[in-house]
Amino acid sequence: RVTTKMASMDNLAGDLRKTFYTDVTHAIKWRTTQLKAIGKLVEENREALLEAIKKDLGRSPYESVLGELATVTGEVNYACSNLKSWMAPTAVSTPLAQVKGMSSACVTPQPLGVVLVITPWNYPVSLPLNGIVAALAAGNCVVLKPSEMAEHSSALLADLIPKYLDNNCVRVVLGGIAETTILLNQKWDHILYTGNGTVGRIILKAAADHLTPVTLELGGKSPTYVDKDVDIAIAARRIAWGKFFNAGQTCIAPDYVLVHHESKSALVAALKDMIGKFYGDNARNSEDYGRIVNERHCTRLQTLLEGSRDKIVCGGEVDVPSKFIAPTLVDLGTHGADHPEAAPLMQDELFGPILPIIGVDSVGTAISFINSRDKPLALYIFSKSSSTQQEILDRTSSGSAVINDALMQYSMSSLPFGGVGASGMGAYHGEYGFKALSHMRAVLNKTTWMDLSVRYPPYDMSKLWMLEKML
């Protein structure tokens, strides 16, 4: 395993800050050049990237293009076309007291300085690169610490990034906990971390020492509600797609399903049907089906599955050495009677190709169930009824929500991508990424040719009303 030498990391933040203060990252030209270079990196090394991802996750090139490479290209293009307007100051209104029309107020974005981006193994190319896009668009220097668990992808990025991007401003650090700790002891101007809540807390505490703001993209169990009277075939198709994409190792994957009892058996049948249509009789033989990232996680999922072995209605095969877990459906019964919340599968985020299905008697029950747990990163609602859709949306909270589909929100650069509560804080993608990694500075330019004498001492209380009127 390759790791970056400790010595060269000692004061990485400080070194890059010195570069930052040479103002090289400020100009729009530099930023768009870097962004376009990321675009080229992806374009010119497509095969190598797909190969690396396949080695790390056994994922089909189709999913890697759709789910990773295309999203980076999308973010790069979106940033390039909008950067000029993002960088422009936004004028805001000034009240009369500030001598309206003769003063101006605006909000001006400024780079923060040096940003640290720490990413996980499940989308080992897009998560790092989309983070870098946001940081560079905002005019910062960046240090990327990609996951050591996605060995091939991280090594490839560490090799390519210095070839395409400005090496004085963008660095990649390879390593694990030890290297990350060295980095976390330093003073960054922002830290963008994608991963789990346990490490999220560690990052937040380390950031507190330097009063460094953080964006935490965490996870949780993203619920999916399936109503009565839905088009079961479409719901099943989209849920299965969202769930089994990347073998379930997606932070916004539909983690579990709450289905109205009237639709339940039809849904289970339709999901089984879809799995067969997607991956054939034996998913192991399908080119399109991914693998678990490593044996440890595979064993983790296997153990969880054991807790509900008798409830498996589809799949269930596990082969740890080949890191294979079949697309699996688990029928945990009905909420209330069967206590599905007690199942091991219903404790932590699954992050694997196992879909628990729970019957509910009403949308109200589903809402209570969702609200009794941590706020999730995503929430999926399959329903034809606008009032049901609205009821769920109004009475729950989640990072994002999608009606009648799954995962699609990730690729929309116009939508903020982030969590709330335990699923995270802050957001990025598109302009949200630009703003997250900028300081939006308030600038007021006051006229000098008029000066309200009433504002200065010695104060005359009888004149106060005049100033108050103008504020």
Added chain:
Amino acid sequence: MLYEVMKKSKQRRRRGGPGGAACWLHRLLGKQLLNSEIQPSICSRVCVRIIYHLSVYLSLSMVDTLASDLRRVFYTDVTLPKKWRATQLKALAKLVDENRDALVEAMKKDLGRSPYESVLGEIATVSGEISHAKSHLKSWMNAETVATPLAQVKGLSTAQIVPQPLGVVLIITPWNYPVSLPLNGLVAAIAAGNCVVLKPSEISQHSTALLAKLIPIYLDPACVRVILGGVDESTILLKQKWDHIMYTGNGVVGKIIMRAAAEHLTPVTLELGGKSPTYVDKGVDLQQTARRVAWGKFFNAGQTCIAPDYVLVHNDVKAAFLAALKDNLKNFYGEDPSKSADFARIISERHCHRLETILKGNADQVVCGGQVDVPSKYIAPTVVDIPYDQIEKASVMQEELFGPILPVIGVENVGKAIEYINGHDKPLALYVFSSSNATQQEILLRTSSGSAVINDAIVQYSVCSLPFGGVGASGMGSYHGEHGFKTFSHMRAVLNKSTKMDLSVRYPPYDMSKIWLIEKMM
């Protein structure tokens, strides 16, 4: 009577549990206390007072589970409708209007501040924030529609960003603006539809006690609570899980708050401070510049987080600037500022002593003022002339002054000023006095600060459309106006996908030859 009241409170259990009872009681009695015509006899007054304090005690004993109690209230959805929020905002406006004199009096007791400064610097800013919020609330609460790319079947799908309240927020405020900092925080949190716990500073005793008395009377006591106390009470609060914490104060406590918040993955807004630099260029109207700098500096006796902390003045105009400062100070406060009704006092003897010690370190460089009287918490408006080569070691140039002492340092050129500013923590505010566009732009481009003002000081606070917050050591996040609304909201991405069309190419079994199709549409 107490029994009757407690029985009635059972009916309110859904809205606030045991704490709700105490608050209802508190509110009822608070109203009684305010309305003195209702209690002709001293005896009944005493009884009411006892019950009042008992209700405060009951409220305090619920501090342990305050966050979860309020979260239960939040989940009854009472704070969601625009009507509730608008009603609360109106009530807050009434609180300020109807108790103006009492508030001004309390601030005078706490800070010796002139009513003019209290109205201008605190009361008017709250009224301003409230009206701004009331007139914009509807548009802030609206979902924002955003563009969807072709792959999401443009025209048949919609994407929106929908603001949602976070839940229960904790607002901790300091003593220097003991009415506006708490209330402006409340405005933002309530506009965003949250339940709020306010922990105002125990150091500004009178203002804080008054707010604690008034808030439960005007605002919905089930949803908005005021907790009095110091470090102990704050610690109990900080152990709990909040959906957002807004803290205004210093960096040391800011770090403690952030670490406590980390346990629960609670996002924070930290309004901190630092030394806000002021650059005075040659070629400016020195009288006007000195007037505005002095006003910004000595307002509230320098105890303003965005006060111009120190001045870097171009060498060519330094002497004239110092003279103009002295002139203006005399115009403001007369020969003896301790006799001026317009000059405030230091909050406490401890802070007065702190400033006295700092001043002693540069006693030889005092060019104006310098008088200190700790028992009356008085420090004269003081100007200290520090030579550039002593800037790093000067006693007055170490930490945020937060007092009426203005260091003035001559610099060779704007470049040297920028160098010094960038060699230190990013400040909360930066002031540039220059008539040259180029100089203004140069400083703005090459430095960073929470906010920046050209040719004036501290006025950015009252512009509701500007975000108010720091960067780096001076803080994270911002509020005021829409920025406050967003700070206390979750901006949820909502995508509504059409079921009419379903691109089969997106599903397995995958056909690599078709992938260009989807890529084109993303």
